[in-house]
Amino acid sequence: MQQGRGLSEASSSTDRSSDALCPAFSIVLPIYNEEKGVEVTLDHLQENLKGSGCQYEIIAVNDGSTDRTSEILKSRSDIRVIEHRKNRGYGAALKTGIRQAKYPLIVITDADGTYPNEKIPHLAALTSKADMVVGARIGAHVRYSNLRKIPKWFLIRFAEWITDSRIPDLNSGLRVFHKSVVEQFLNILPDTFSFTTTITVAMLTNGYMVHYEPIDFHHRKGKSKIKPIRDTLRFIQLILRTGLYFAPLRVFLPVAGLFFSAFLYTLIQDIFVREDLTERTLILLIASTQMAMFALLADMLDKRT
Incomplete structure (x- = not known):
């Protein structure tokens, strides 16, 4: 694999001079049964981005939704909509959107209103000095239940051992990366929720620069699709497999x-x-x-x- 520009870094700074330059980017939204929150999320996205001066596109990948999600997406003329005939998974939806993106910079976020999407222009600007910028959920108002804290801590420590890097947030769903870099890994990236975990480990073990920018995390609109025990076991298996592949x-x-x-x-x-x-x-x-x-x-x- 091509080597990147350095090791991972974390920063608490939110005022960077690089904000003055806003590169063009494609936002990829993987969506599955999000009728309760998708329209609000899209409205907030457009509201925050239109005044930013950034050139962008929004790609909504409807991953075989069975509720009114498809109807809501098709009613909008301000986004590109891609349909999966059946539910193929979070990672599969992301890969579809990444392949169809027209800009060299990719932003991924969720459609459930949990991430502060107003931070996207700032995160995109930081990619001038990094191969991937991760919105790390370590802000002052971020709270996790003990049920999630314990397995999350072990997962991060295990991933840090594999990558020999500090990882403030392993699987944040808000991140910005260069399309040309991620395309090298698309064939090995999973079609499931483990996509973000795998791309973090893959980039760090291949020497790419990953920057972590602190963000807050909001209450989810709608029911979570994460199953803690099952998905934690899958994450461990995925990290181990990725570690065997890269390190x-x-x-x-x-x-x-x-x-x-x-x-x-x-x-x-x-x-x-x-x-x-x-x-x-x-x-x-x-x-x-x-x-x-x-x-x-x-x-x-x-x-x-």
Whole structure:
């Protein structure tokens, strides 16, 4: 993969001189059964963007909605509407919109009114110094339930280990990135809610600059489609898979180290307690050696591609 311009960074600054320059961008909205909030979200988007001086387009991808969402979208002449005949997933809707976007800068946000979309021009301006700008939900008014805080903390720590980078917000749905960069990863990005998690890990493990800008997070209009237990397990699986793909050494070597530590422990027992070399000790030695070899081979293949 092409290497980017640096490591991740986080900032609390909201007054940047780069705001003076507003690049053209395409906003991609993945929408599924959002009849209660989509019109308000679109109205707010247009209201905030028309006075910004930015050149933009709004692409609404209706992902097989079964309520009045399609009817509402088709009644508007100020957006581009793309229809999926059936529900294909959040990530699939984003990929459809990204491929159809006419501007080199892509903005993704949700249609449920949870993100402060008035920040979009500011976030877009920051891409002059980063490959991706993430609206990090670490603002003063952001609150999460304990049910979400615990798995979210472990997910972020795991992703930080895989990427060797600080990640204030792993899966924020408000972010801006260069289309040319993300197109390199479209084939491996999932069709599910894990899209944002995967693109974060993919870009960080490939050396791209990711900037985190603090934002607030509003109460959702309508029912959430996230299922905490199921989606947390999927996120863990996804991060592990992405880590194996982009940073195999950081996944395989700790496992090899664990097996080797167990080998040393049983070897000491064999020498000083049993006074005999057991099969368990040999198996652990072979396992640790194989894991180390897998790590090196995977890393070589990753660098070749």
